[in-house]
Amino acid sequence: MISIEELKYLAEISKINLTEDEIDKFPSQLNKTIEYIDILENLDSDESIALDLYEINFDELRNDIVKKSDGQPIIKNLTEEGFLRGPKMK
Amino acid sequence: MAYEVVEGIKDQQFTAEQYVDSIIKRIEDVDSKIRSFITVDTEGALSSAKIIDRKIKEKEEIGSLAGVTIGIKDNISTKGIRTTCASKILEGYVPSYDATVITKLKQNGAIILGKLNLDEFGMGSTTEYSSFHSTHNPWNLDYVPGGSSGGSSAAVAAGECTVSLGSDTGGSIRCPASFCSVVGLKPTYGKVSRYGLISYANSLEQIGPICKSVKDAAIIMNIISGKDMMDNTSMNSTPIGIHSKLGKLNIAIIKELINGSDHAVTRTVYSASEKFRDIGYSCDEVSIKNVDYALPSYYTLASAEACSNLARYDNLRYGYDFPIEEYKWDAYFNNVRKNFGQEVKRRILIGSYVLSSGYYGKYYLKAKMLRSLLKSELLKLFKKYDLLIGPTMPILPFKIGEKIEDPFKMYLVDINTVLANLAGIPAISIPVGFSNGLPIGLQIMAAPFQEQKLIDASLALEDTIDIQRGPNTI
């Protein structure tokens, strides 16, 4: 079950600020979901089951060829020299 | 219907421009009440229509979808058209590229009409979690249209576009299709390229058509399907034939899905299965062993993938207006991301929880195991039966605001639809009736890449059940 401390920890590693209202409401809401998914414990572990459903052969992968992108993917916040301006580090 | 539009334009019964004009007028008439759209690209649509008309005049080739107006769920990237995922976080985002499905549609002459409302980032079942506005069910404006592709379904039902595209992670095409009395198809995992689909849960989701008729769904599917070199999870498959070719099929009703449903729903679905018997299909009942673990597995896997997929939204490279001056980088990230909606935040937190140190074996690994078990159980059933059916939704559409205070209750409505996403199999929802004016949908599932069987059975049913295609008044 999630305490307020754990909620704050999860919010920090997910990098999300919570409002006061959310800090208030979320523990009980999340706990309902967690209780619900706890049922998975009753599923017996079976080592023989292949967990990964999809495979691809080495030959189908992308060849090492250069293609110049035609769009400009980043246009926001660029300095004159072309750097992206971000918030300070320290 | 899409095919009627194309024929009409080719036969010069009306021009593409006239058709688009009529659609835009329809949007102006009803969308203030239904609110399907986030962005309408009137200018773009009319200019595309004019090009088609010119090509017809000059006897040039026009595509097989020429003139068809398509609404696109707003989590599919459209070059030059704002794509928001119904989130404040992407309020200002304009993609520099088209999703593969968009490229394919455009290549075939389709007209991209605009972007349709959804639950934020695809997380929800009613479109109430959109951070812009809710969408209303055209059949009864007080009711939800379903979700997360609520805008896509409502727009088609209300005649605001010829067809639309939605995306389906745990039922997000089929649920609103069922609630709005339209056809919605979730393809086999990998049949349609996900390049350009803004990820919520990559191992579960697919883009699919939402249309008024089964034939339209098949036509759109054939255009958007295909292995794409930009998506390593996509695979090649055979096109779907529009005319019924497979003869009598063997069907089974999944007991657990129908037993948990409302009475009105159960009654309607049983009556639909009778219709199948009438046309010569055999109809059995089967049980699925691991059904109770399906929804918990779905939420585990989807949340885990979501918390990682949504990590990139830090507003540095794209996003919305939020000046960088005030904060150090980590405080900046935290504050920018404060503007996710509550449901999105909840799922991100659950995702971080199940993936956090020590919990991997408890939740994530078990969920993956369930997927494998479920898939092999279903494949075994598909050796005996061509199709598995049941109600798309266990309940009738409900009023806007009714379930929003209890997010957990909201999760439970997905119970019938998540099976197909977990197993990666194709599933369709077709309208089969009403109760008190509220639509009911039948869900049909098939083995991987057996969309032909879905279409066959749906066409056959469509022929025998006369369902009203759209509400008379809105």
Added chain:
Amino acid sequence: MNLVMIGLEIHAQITALKSKLFCSCYCNYRDLRPNTNICEICSGLPGTLPLINKKAIEYATMTSVALGCKVPDKIMFYRKNYFYPDLPKNFQITQYNVYGLSSIGADGLFELDDSKKIRITRVQLEEDPGRIVYSDEGMNVRNSALVDYNRAGAALIEIVTEPDFNDPKEVRLFLNKLTLTLEHIGVCDTLLEGSVRCDVNVSMKGGNKVEIKNINSFKEVEKAINYEVTRQTNMYNRNLKIENETRHWDDRKKITFKARSKEEEHDYRYFPEPDIPVIVLGNNFVSNLRGYMPELPNERFTRYLSKYKLTEHTSNILINDKKLADFFESCVKIYFSPVEIANVLITDLKSFIDNNSESTDYLNNMKVTPEHIAELVKLIEGNKISRITAKDILIKIAESGVSPAEILNSTNSFKIDDEKTLKDTIDKIFDSEPSAVNDARNNPEAINFLLGKVMKFTKGRADPKIAADLIEGKLRKSEK
């Protein structure tokens, strides 16, 4: 004293690739205008998917094989989730073996020297993040970070060793051998700026591990280890507890300091990358690759001894400079005289190179070609020129690119081996050096003086053996 245990974590860029690991952008980001070498995929735009580079897997497999690792039949990728402004998706696609072997190599062994082997824990493929540059000018001092994503998505090979090193000298030897191996298999040009980085972990007597990051060059690695060993020894002697921690190397102050940010203490929430299916390499993948993979340094060394009959000393010099070794073999292909060719390259050419090389590409920029060397060696062996002349000619070729034949013709440098010409010369010398001639009659050693004069007079062209014989003959004659 086996008190110190050191382990390494090395990141080497696969500079041999043309494109990045997950997209088709150009892989060499150096000297490009910021944010011009990016596409929708590597800048993390919504809706984009990673497309793994086939060739990167080949190079990573070669590296695994070179390090003695097992290569699995199937490999997988995982997401390492953490936030940082240089990480476009705020997760890194990498490999991870905790839930089962998924990386391109594991459980390897690398020979350090005759007595010691280092265990290689794993070899894995992963993507590089972008770069953060701090703005130092005027108003923007520390007010914003400047980010350049040109490097984001470049392919990295991570090599992790067990803490089997007990001495920084061993680490240095390993790093030298490793970079040589990487050069030989062609995976990484280690002279390119930023292409190889090394983090270390140091523990005393099997106590808590201290990781040291931010070491900017291999030269600094030894210094960082020495500092840390001293620091830990001091703490140990004062009965202070050494914590499991991450420290950074400050290369100005030459100290390690505890990393202030909490970025190192993440819960990375690893899980399999859903956009990349399990990649099936197949049973024959490794054996096929071995077939066309470049030779490893020790294999090449053995071949030089057996096939070319070179000495160990000569072979070592060649092997330690791959470009020179390649050049050597091109020469031998044209004219099979490996010992003489090696001789010319190592003795004569190499000193020229050592004095003049500035760039890593000296052999390409230098004007000496394998054809020139072959021609030169033929002339030496055919006694047409002396070895001294050969050296001079070589330098001239290196400066001008003109062929040996042309140089010989223009400078009249052919060997003088006809007796008449030599006799004339010897007569001149005898006439001008009477006292030396007298000495030589009595002391055979003094003949060398006369021979030296002949060589000087002929500018090294005289055939020394013939000249010596003629000198002796003349002395004997004049005695009578």
